Amino acid sequence: MSGAQPRPPVHLPDGVAEPAGLVDAVLAYEDALMADDVAALDAFFAPGPDTLRGDAAGLLLGHDAIAAFRRGRGGAPQRTLVRLEVRPVGSSGDAALVVAVVAPLGGGRGQQTQLWVRGAGGWVVEAAHVSAPAPAIDTRVWRVVGAPLVAPSDPVAAASGSLAGETIAVKDLFDVEGFRVGAGNPSWLAEAPVADGTAPAVAALLAAGASIRGIAQTDEFAYSVAGANAHYGTPPNPLAPGGLPGGSSSGPASAVASGQASIGLGTDTAGSVRVPASYTGLWGLRTTHGAVSRERLLPLADTFDTVGWLTRSAAVLRAVAIAILGEPSVELAASFLVDPALVAVADSAVQLAFSAGLAGIPVDPVGLGDPDELFETFRVVQAADAWRADGAWVTAHPDAVGAGTAARFAIAAAITPQQESAARAALATHRARLDALLGDRVLLLPSASSAAPSTTADSAELDRVRAATLRLCCIAGLTGRPALSVPMLSAPGPFGGDAPLGLCLVGPRGSDVALIALGEKLAAALGGR
Template sequence: MATTDTAVWRERGNPLVAGFGSGPLHGVRLAVKDVHAVAGHRLGAGNPAWLAEAVPQRAHSWAVGTLLAAGADVTGIAQTDEFAYSLNGTNAHYGTPPNPAAPGRVPGGSSGGPAAAVALGQADAGLGSDTAGSIRVPASYCGLHGLRPTHGAVPATGMLPLAPSFDTVAWLARDARTLARLGDVLLPSGGVEGQRPFRTALVARDLVALADSGVREAFGPAAAGLAERLGLKTEEVPSLGGDPAERAAAFATAQAAEVWECDGAWVSAHPGTLGPGVEARFARAAAVTPEERTAAEEVVHLGARELLAALPDDAVLLLPAASGPAPLPDEDSARKAATRQGTFRLTCLASGAGLPCLVLPRMSVDGLPVGLAVIAGRGSDRALLDLGVRSAGRGLRP
């Protein structure tokens, strides 16, 4: 395979694993992030040292097996940022997957491999994970549709854990209908008939302010246009409660404590095997004390309660999916840190509360895509997916 292919795919076939029969996803080509078990193949976690010690998986992850049973083909195993602990989409060992929607820029992470495969047309959908934005950020940077479902709605069995309290199976696609078709298979059974229809689109000014000026300028018209298209009343409020910076810092600490529980022993036993950015993140995770973890978890839980109280069942919250468009791989370090900080403050909101979040490719800044994120109440995943289909002008799915 070419160098570009190696940055996108760890293994690729024609297909790598064929789907079973002619189910509802027959013909859909999947790029599976290298944190999901694929039977007969090793799980690499974006790290060559981990891969070298891995043995072929005996069974598929629940999500992979379910999609195969619905007829989808696994085209290949796509690259991930190491241990899925990054939002950038770069990998010090395998390279940076291309971003055809923003040439020369990163694809976002940690599901950057699946996002690149879909954006390049080498797959129809990407199966990944989302802990703190790992589907939402690549969807935003690559101009794709993405869904982080309600926490626990889709079993994470057979998926490499990062921080289990926040980990979700997640997926992205080029179009809203394909995204929804995967949701029909992966999400708990039951339609949207019993749910109150969405009537209000909330906008919190303090959240929009976390984004760059270009995104802020694009967000107003994009949010208003989406609300008008869907027949929603827009309600703008100063804040949903809490300080975004404090909430993000607490989430990062709580997440880091779980990351170290999951992978700290292996990292400690394999010094020098991580890329610089991920290594620094693990070093900070190792330093989290039990007292810091407890205090952080209290802030995260408070933030979740505040968000749930501010978000009625018939409302959605609109916000930028990322603080800016995809950065350059060699972006100035201060600028890169500011972009990551602003984006993390936006993405941790749904993660901390366990809420579903849909990303729609509805903004452009200097010709580069930025996603519009839509957060709704727990269990409203299917209604969110239908919202995405309607927003694309395709009507409700049959």
Template structure:
């Protein structure tokens, strides 16, 4: 472990500490994203100008406190894309960390440091956040299990926000058992006995994947079917992904503008060009656009929650393998649009989603996600363990 690798670890701390030797997670090591406040220390949010223009935190994140009080060894504070407003894992100030699972590909973000430190084996748990996919995407790219909890189930207090109506803490691990252990502590609930459930398989979305990924997923589906009570196709028109993408981006953008425009518009030259452009775009969104997006969001939320009343939904987490590090800005922008359509399915409705890294394609990690109804987080964690045991992570 190299704490001087500033593409992964932050120059500011605190690093290397624990508050107690006792607790349910005392055998585990933790890294935490540079959005979580630690009392007495500054939070950088992936941007040096932010770091130097904000006072040290007055209080520690309740989620981080829970994990500290559970006995975890804190390895250190890790990098994020600037103010978490990206999914690539690139940071113009600190560099792009190498993806340990696929060094020629991006690590994903914005929880890039959390994912890479866990994938490198330097920590057992990477505490991150997810707004538009910032746990789910790096989990997929780095071959990790990751959970975006039901929105609002975990406290987002004493964190640097991006878009509060979508922000949620989340975490990444190399195995489903550890993912579930952390959930038991944070949710204050005992692990559930894994039981077969009814699944909805998003056939039309899996059909959008490149042929190599469809071929790799096919045997995985058969193994999952064997673990389920029933598996039915989900009748979803993929053309709607563009609508959901636009709805999410508009609502997120208005939240971002309310949260950060006053500061960001005064410091645009402190951001990478793509992120500065995103802040400028968000600041120009209108109240009418937000009202229309809100109506679409509420309709979608009612629709999908009704679908999940008695079943869990299985979808591709991302539209393809992690982009190459050499991908052009235009290609990355195009990929982002496709990606946000998928992540918006759960994000708009505040639903819990787990990524399972149960397949590789030519050695590159890929996998799928399970989405559940609000509050089904512990059931999802049990399902992740069930499917992982049945299939094997190195399948």
């Protein structure tokens, strides 16, 4: 029996004997957990594909998936056992349900429920569920929350407006009167002034009857599509446990996917609404460039920045779009284009899911040009804009920015005026040519190059995924067109099983609301969410 974890009170039904060796195994497991002894913990979980582990972040299936998750989490919060409730299962004495009440070092009480079975090698866990004390605020998702944080601006709209009862997670780039903009960086937040007004994109939602649930986290300066933040952590992805949520609208996506808000107000420069929508199984719309005011919005790249929304249903997204943009003047015909060379930049599993998902839908092939060349034009213009917007601050605060963001700003700093000028000329040429090719038809492509990568993926893997995803996403940016991510596909997740994958529809400029309606029809025809 281990000596590190003291034996807590053990309760069994009257007249039922304690299974031999079970409590010793539970205590040894706790010792390994507190020491983050990954090898020992792996040995305590039953081998095979049917072993289960669940918590508030989701369910993991199979020993290998659980082991991979455990290796990447960096240990569990320190705790002690308060008591054990043991209930033998069956008559053999070789299985028991154990409920452990635990006292985390940080306070509160939690529970761990495990199904233990005894085999030739001793007791192992076949299924486990962990319930931790609920935090007052998950700072990975939210910077500040309220109940509500800001009420609807019109009492009549609050009761009967088109968005009455809806709650907003505002990306931490928009001004909300009385609050600071944090931009995903604590040093920026510390220096930011209190906003003396509210961004029109926020105010319009409030005027339609929605309330602000809170200000949600973002990747630093919105300069990423991964969803990890070096300062605040990675917002959880409830639809792909152990996976990244996608960025830079990571906080709003996580909040909406987990049911903490019904509308995520985000921005999309190079995919920052579409990618988190894809990773977390949401509907996400990047609006036509310039269709929604960007006043009182911290910019990343003015040439491409757009406002966008994330929702769990098409109905709510449609209501938001109509409230802000008005009813559509025309319907889009179900006339679709696919660029095989563009789709080919995605992972093979995504290509397969995309092809299978469109089976039976008539599409015409189109060649939009070399994806590398198109992206290079986008990248240079975006980087030049980003450095113009934030370069002075980054230069003055060299140690305040996370490594990944700092590396991107370093690349941006090196863009010469000649390179920018050439890229802007190429942008105009590409836009004219792409408009001629696309016309009023709708381009279909995967919303991202993969399902959500693992939170444990190394920088090389994340760079590879990012590069491929940005090649898919840059078409909407180059053309200023709206793009809708529809949660109707799936691909292998970071720890096994299926994870969400969005189908992206890129429509003509100004077709935002009609694009949602077309997305709904397509999802219904193909069995989407």
